[in-house]
Amino acid sequence: MMLEHVLFMSIYLFSIGIYGLITSRSMVRALMCLELILNSVNLNLIAFSNIFDSRQLKGEIFSIFVIAIAAAEAAIGLSIISSIHRNRKLTRINQSNLLNN
Secondary structure, three states: OOHHHHHHHHHHHHHHHHHHHHHOOEHHHHHHHHHHHHHHHHHHHHHHHHHHOOOOOHHHHHHHHHHHHHHHHHHHHHHHHHHHHHHHOOOEOOOOOHHHO
16 A cells, blocks of 8 residues: 555544544543544554564554553543443533532
8 A cells, every 4th residue: 555545544534533522522422533533643653664664563563552542541431431421411521510519
């Protein structure tokens, strides 16, 4: 694959993720958009690793670390969202004012 195609796909995923983060009202949708952003970063890491550093696997190793961090972020984020939903019966970002209490 050509580098331009991979970079275009990465930019497309990143822009969808940013748009979703800006416009989403649900916390779950915001977490999914954050996952899209992290996946676009993984695409960039692997593409540039294949182009510039074909003998070593630095980009692939960094992408595995990003995947591990994203999995931990998703688990912790979903547990926080379920705790908020259990206590307050809402999952909207603009209605949750946890710092005021």
